[in-house]
Amino acid sequence: MQKRRREPAGDEPCGWLFDIKEFAVHDGPGIRLTLFLKGCPLRCQWCHNPEGIDPHPQTMTGPAGTRVVGRRFTPGEVASIINVQADILRANEGGVTFSGGEPLHQAAFVAAVIDRLDDVHVLLDTSGFASEADFRLVAGRCDLIYFDLKLMDDARHRAYTGAGNACILANLRVLAGMGVPYVVRVPLVPGVTDTPDNLRRIAAAVQGLPGLERVELLPYNRAAGGKYRAAGMTFAPDYDETRPCNTDTSPFIEQGIEVRVT
């Protein structure tokens, strides 16, 4: 099966991964292989993959010793890792998920990998924070997009993620016009993203968008800070982690939007 394969065009852009996870059961439909791409332009306070932020290799030190996180791959190498499992992934209603970090930070590499894949379902798990060109380059090659929406208020978005949300909202509109199905995912951070006002504004923003399959609310995971020490970083949330998050789905239901809490 070579549904996807296109001729490699010119130079091979190499890329950096910080993890490859098999039998990922929470990263999309069916049995999936998830690739974690290193490097992210955002600095979300609640990021649970701190080793995915820096685009360069780094060391992680834990009880089992020190290891280097981040390995360079050619698109062909990554594609062959996926292709050797393509039959299994396809037979189990799954496929490959590009996650991170922010996969669009290495858009050309991700596109080059996808171009070398056999017949396998491709999911992009993105913050949407990218240039329109990079966004189109990858999203146009995917079967399903998981698109994060965190905060509708630009100033708060800037305060909690280090950047404004203008290009994210712009890319959401681009996506709505592309014909690729997508799921909007909202990480519920207590007192930050889970406010009734923010959820209402997200519901209003996505209401009626073509191609939207559903909204997923992702309750806060208290293990978010687990890896910071090992990565030599500091986890310093200015919200109360212990507060239960608001999982009220009514703002979406009222707009007739399918919503799940996962």
Added chain:
Amino acid sequence: MRKELREMRHRVRAKGHAVYRRASAPDVLSECEAEGLSWPRRVARLLRRQCEAETPVILPGERIVFTRTVPSVPPIYSEKEWDALFAAGKRHELGPISNICADWGQLLHQGLLERRAVAEATRAERADDPAAREFVECAMDGVDAVLELAARYEAEARRMGETETADVLARVPARPARTFREALQALRFVQAMVWLNGHYHVGLGRFDQYMGPFLEADLRTGRLTVAEAEDLLAEFFISLNKDTDLYPGVQQGDNGQSLMLGGVERDGADAVNELTYMALRVARDVNMIDPKINLRVTPQTPLDLLELAAQLTRQGLGFPQYSNDDVVIPALVDCGYDLEDARDYTVAACWEFIIPGKGMEIVNIGAVSFPAAVNEAILDGLAHSADLEGILERTRKNIRAQVDAQVDRCRNIILPPAPFYSVLMNDCLEQGRDLSTGLKYNNYGLHGACSANAADALAAVKHFVFDRGELEPSELVDALITNYDGREDMRRRLAREGPKVGNNDDRADAFLVKLFDFLADACEQCRDNGRGGILRPGTGSAMYYVWLARGSEGMAEPVVGATADGRKRGDFFSSSLAPSPGAPVRGPISVLQTYGKIDYRRICNGGPITMELSDTVFRDPESIRKVAMLVRTFAELGCQQFQLNALNADTLLDAREHPERHRDLIVRVWGWSGYFCELGPEYQEHIIARHMHGLT
């Protein structure tokens, strides 16, 4: 589960019924000696006195009765005489027949009286054959003793006003069971008698096959509703946990009360029935370590059955264990089993494939230590400037030598007579022959232990010494001899950067395949194990992942020092089929792809791929379905046997520190599950380490 059953479960777990136990077993030895009884008659006398010593105990609300009150099995020979019995040969483990499986369907359909009539007929026919005559007389005496105890139980039930229970006991186990309840009662009672007679690892076989027709008839005629049947089954499962602390085993929980579900009938038709599903549901709800559930699957097994099985896995019990009919049945046929018998396979205590009622097989005569074979080959080969082929040739010879030594050691195993157990087998009474003289199948099984470490060691030598020239042979030899003292960098490189089994990487997997080919070749050289059987190689390790690393009293296999895969002396090996502890592994799919490469047509003793999944994987129905798909993938990739664990590392660590908070925490150890807090510290340590290196 109903409140009454939850309470019953709690009482059994708390061993409240232990108050009914006698202080000691009856003295049987004195009369055996005074009367100068033969061995078979002593075994029969033992059962008689054990039965007589039992006090009928019917606990409140109980419908499946029998509570053991005799706490142990008394000797029938003095220690000296006992040793002398085996002087001309070898004793297997404790001695008494263990780790086989009766034809329980035969018991349920005939009843003990009909079995006794068969014995009676044989006695008449074989009047001129003293051995046959003695055997059937002992068998009949056993039947009588068991039925006398059943009658006393019946009387006790009547005395207590438990009329239904009394009526059930008036019927079974003497005569054929007619209902689900009678069948369960007969099985509980007679299986307990086998234990009482000194046998152990008493397998339960293809439970849904022999028990299913009784359930279906009761449901069809309206005698039982599904809920009532589930209650009875729950009570039966709980009852199997009553006496487990009296059973012998390497560790508590290692008691071989395994049962099989699913598969095909003897004619090849799909055998999954209502009870297959019910047993999985009830085992999930009862959530105790016995019985240990096995499930036969194929790539075509419906996902809903596998989803139910995954729900059971989520409980953390470490079962069901899966075996793949598409792989196991043809392998057994290649091994010499008749096709109809091969289709009827179950597992012995842990994972070894046996045929109920037809096998007097010793499925665990020992282990071939792959790490020892490889380590010696590497040390000797590198010291003599051998190339890779030279090291492989040494490995092959070492494996062959280990197999030959095992065969020699076990050529003359002496099995004690087992007249009552023989009643439950096929053709023993008919032919006037005790099962210890052999049944239709008499093969031996040999574990091929700790294969991943051994394959990784060979891969490391090829990669670092021969392909890349990064290590001088003498450097590696020195490092192995000195346990990597002062060479931590080298050790880490070998441990972390070499090709490793479990990554679908042929650079390591090819050696894994080769090791098992060597083992199969060596076993095939053994045409007769001394009992008219062959030697079946397997992929299990049992306790050898600990023993080969740290030694154990009486172990024939050598302890292995530091190995070329970067493992230090004393560190544990991999358990059955699993990547080396701590080896970088990409994940479950790669592991299955790796293990799909072994030629299981030649490696048919069993031994599961062992895999730990975080309990977070099981959090919702959608991910349960994905676990079911993983099991289907296991079958599709042509793997043989699969054992999944749901674990939470934090819980294990806390349980080690605060056992009082985790009394009911159950974990899979090797072919069995046990209560974590009842395990020896070295087993606790291995389970924690296994999970810290877990895949997901």
